[in-house]
């Protein structure tokens with residue numbers, strides 16, 4: 314199948330960004346048979362990232378398995394807010410692929426980055442993007458090693474926050490190809506966030522931070538959840554990528570204030586690791602993505618509150 318034929322096939326299947334997707338599939342497929350199989354999967358509605366096996370996120374290639382939540386570009390706001398202050402011990406809860414943790418690990422190579430998710434398929438995938446011995450399976454904090462309690466400098470969380478009734482309005486890509494537990498936040502979308510907030514004071518170090526992604530319409534409610542457990546909160550937004558996150562900071566306790574640079578990490582902030590071969594290396598940490606749009610898959614499925622934007626502005 315040549316490029317014009319592939320573009321036509323994808324367009325007839327309803328792919329809005331058929332040219333870009335065709336180029337990516339052609340670039341990534343290792344044989345004509347694989348290209349045909351991938352084209353068929355894409356035309357059946359599977360997310361491009363699950364087909365090629367990776368998503369671009371915060372300058373990295375993140376390995377993505379079928380059925381696992383595709384990291385969204387908007388979640389880069391969590392990374393940006395989290396990165397404003399170095400952290401020695403980081404936990405990515407509800408980690409999915411582990412994209413948030415991997416992005417922070419790439420920024421702070423000396424940091425200890427842990428991750429956890431209740432979905433075994435997501436956990437297996439996150440173990441390809443993060444040191445496998447630091448990725449745990451289980452329900453929220455119950456998955457974490459007990460000795461992390463009270464020591465977490467930075468907790469990054471993108472828990473499911475779509476209200477149950479709104480799932481039916483999401484694009485088919487998400488409804489059919491991402492696990493419902495990755496999307497469903499209960500009646501008001503805040504069920505998992507409530508439990509994340511309730512546990513945070515126990516797990517955060519004095520002065521530790523929680524950065525929690527949420528929906529624009531839910532931001533004040535999310536902030537109220539964090540305030541109610543004693544965290545000092547602020548709402549952060551980025552209109553360009555349609556992102557909202559809430560930052561909560563734990564009290565510093567009686568022992569004085571937290572260092573602005575716990576663990577002396579400021580000098581260890583490094584450039585991403587050198588680039589490797591063009592296929593995702595599934596047994597190695599994520600690597601940076603060339604910033605050429607041709608090498609970046611189109612944006613994953615929009616959230617329930619987003620409308621699709623034309624390529625390349627929806628990028629990544």
Ligand SMILES: C[S@@+](CC[C@H](N)C(=O)[O-])C[C@H]1O[C@@H](n2cnc3c(N)ncnc32)[C@H](O)[C@@H]1O
Nearest residue numbers: 382384407408409430431432452453471473495
């Ligand atoms: C919206 S996805 C986000 C994944 C990843 N953090 C990201 O930003 O790409 C939510 C994730 O939370 C996980 N999850 C849902 N309920 C959970 C729970 N009670 N405990 C742990 N993980 C949970 C899902 O399996 C899913 O991987």
